[in-house]
Amino acid sequence: MTDNLVEKSIVQAIALTKRVSTGDEQLTILEDINLKVNAGDSVAVVGASGSGKSTLLGLLAGLDTPTSGKVHLDGEDIFLLDEDARAALRGRILGFVFQSFQLLPALTAVENVMLPLELAGANNASSAALELLERVGLGERLKHYPKQLSGGEQQRVAIARAFVTQPQLLLADEPTGNLDSATGAQIIELMFELNRERGTTLVLVTHDEAISSRCAWRIRLAGGKVVN
Numbered sequence: 001m002t003d004n005l006v007e008k009s010i011v012q013a014i015a016l017t018k019r020v021s022t023g024d025e026q027l028t029i030l031e032d033i034n035l036k037v038n039a040g041d042s043v044a045v046v047g048a049s050g051s052g053k054s055t056l057l058g059l060l061a062g063l064d065t066p067t068s069g070k071v072h073l074d075g076e077d078i079f080l081l082d083e084d085a086r087a088a089l090r091g092r093i094l095g096f097v098f099q100s101f102q103l104l105p106a107l108t109a110v111e112n113v114m115l116p117l118e119l120a121g122a123n124n125a126s127s128a129a130l131e132l133l134e135r136v137g138l139g140e141r142l143k144h145y146p147k148q149l150s151g152g153e154q155q156r157v158a159i160a161r162a163f164v165t166q167p168q169l170l171l172a173d174e175p176t177g178n179l180d181s182a183t184g185a186q187i188i189e190l191m192f193e194l195n196r197e198r199g200t201t202l203v204l205v206t207h208d209e210a211i212s213s214r215c216a217w218r219i220r221l222a223g224g225k226v227v228n
Helices: 003-008 053-060 083-093 109-119 125-135 151-163 181-198
Strands: 009-022 025-038 042-046 068-073 094-097 169-173 201-205 217-222
Touching: 009 053, 009 201, 025 053, 025 201, 042 053, 053 068, 053 169, 053 201, 068 083, 083 094, 094 151, 109 125, 109 151, 125 151, 151 169, 151 181, 169 181, 181 201
Parallel strands: 042 201, 042 217, 094 169, 169 201
Antiparallel strands: 009 025, 009 068
16 A cells, blocks of 8 residues: 555555454454545445444544554554544544434433534534534424434434534444334435535445445455455
């Protein structure tokens, strides 16, 4: 890999390997993963349960550390950074949508969406959060707490929170996994709309072939290796 390739990509994995100890043995979750995602791409990560999809996403975000290999995020080798610098880089360019929503129960919908901007010291947190919640169809639910929202509404709040910082890269881990098919289809449509409108790079872990077919390209994992 050349430096030029790293500069052109928003996220790149180089010989990425993750192993964990299980008693006296080591379990290989990912082995020698190489991939490069350019700005504006939409990429599906597919494969059977246990193939390493969520682990790969966590490593690309720097939420987990590899046994060996590198991840370049916006040209930065993230595992050469300390925790504070890595968190600052994530806050600057990355949004993350989890299957389990990960909303803070003590905060209203608008407060959950404002939080990333407030942590970044932005002075437009309230107006930006209001605008994006209107955009995802929750303009009437601003003051509701997560327990007062349906699963689909909670995921809309989570997507608004992920997009409110206008990230260059959005990582989504089975974002429709806890939703019924109709609600899930609406959530996916919303994500692709925001992807097109804002030019955000999208890397989406999914088990749904219909969803993955909407992405520009896909990475298929089996046994911790890329097989396509």
